[in-house]
Amino acid sequence: MVGTIVVFLIVGLVITGILINPVSVERRRNRLRRRSFSPVWAAIIEQNLAIYARLSVADQRRLQGHVQVFLAEKQFIGCAGLQVTEEMRLVIAAVACLLLLNERGNYFPRLRSVLVYPTAYFVNETAALGNYVVEERRVARLGESWTNDQLVLSWQQVKQDMGNWRDGHNVVLHEFAHQLDQEDGKAEGVPILRRDSDYSVWAQVMAAGYEQLCRDVERGATTVMDSYGATNPAEFFAVATETFFEKPQALLKKHPAIYEQLQRYYQLDPMQWV
Template sequence: MLGFFKERRRKAVRGRPFPPAWEGILSENVPYFGRLAPEDQDELRGLVLIFLDEKRFEGCGGLDVDDEIRVTIAAQACILLLNRASDVYPDLEVVLVYPSTYVDRRPRTIEGGIVVEDGETRLGESWGRGVVVLAWDAVLRGAADVRDGHNVVLHEFAHQLDTEDGAADGAPVLPKRAAYGPWARVLGAAYDGLLRDLASGDRTVIDSYGAKNPAEFFAVVTEAFFERPRALRARHPALYEQMRDFYQQDPAELSC
């Protein structure tokens, strides 16, 4: 019953006019939007309306959150949902936005079980308690260059997808049980290949940060899939196919 009312409310939200000012923000700040087919652009607008209706934004470090910030972040996050059956990041409650690189002073445990509070500089984080944290200047940089392989919003929201099943393990919720075996084999082999390439000093399409663990591997491969799709497809065709099937998009075939 709750699902029925949610879908009815979301249908009404999708039916709202998309503000012209927001359209301008998409054109100016999210170049990927202009590469999409008209029907995908329409779907993305609807997803943005739902995202902004349901998720809170809070400014940190003195930042005042305005529509430019909200729409720019929401649009990039919703790119990952196009053409897919999704509940629009059901675990996410709030997006915290800093003006620039920030220091995470939460206690962390290092080798030997030692707890330290030295603080780490960050561009973004995805917490398991309904929170995504982003640095606004990094958001703009990541969106502006759609070919550099780096996009903090895609990265952190890939983590949100990964943890929808309760585990940050590089395996998001897949549409069929039979898909998990090929996913594990292909991504596992690509992850091992990245470790070997880095150990031997070879150049890689996938960012070295993906070697940290399978969860980070999935997040950086998501960045490469949308930002360096042709290079990823050429170097890792089986991996590209898995990502294409999951995201139901084929960015390598989009016009530049």
């Protein structure tokens, strides 16, 4: 689920309210990545993240380094009476940092706070019904990603996803994929790519995949990707990311061109973890 708010950008990175020079930021991050990783933390991640044990030792260490940077830079806020535990922070950080495992991204630069609810939460939503009629309703949600500085998750859903890694549904992967998409301030299913020449191929492949999913959903066909991806291109990218990490074999077989684009973007091949 994507939320959008117009914001103004400042050159540099703000951590805990202080503007920091990018060079200083990278030095600080390097120190954090080189820190020894707590065996207790590693055990918590291995217990909750099904594919952790299948990562190479180098990838495990790289993930651990990213987790330490993530936890140092992002604040976690419990909502509706929830007390955020060390396990919650580690699990969310580990899954989110899978998206950055091979240096894909800049630690979600727009994100400052992760809000965690114990279960699904409700928000007020307005919808235009036509003829100048607007309806306001209460809607239950499991997660949201905003372009200003917040991301919202249901811990109950996070835990459910951890126990069903291969079902293609993962709220953390989904919402943090939105963060990557929103790095340029827009949520349109096109993250920042490495080269200008990459955009035309990305647009062609992902637009064709999105249109195919829309057609399949409309006629009630069984799909590899969740039907929610047919909502709009931004949701398609997030759902494709979930499928890429959790159901790589099925995605590669059914949509090899999409798999190739995501493999190039994330610089990862989840087939190695199957």
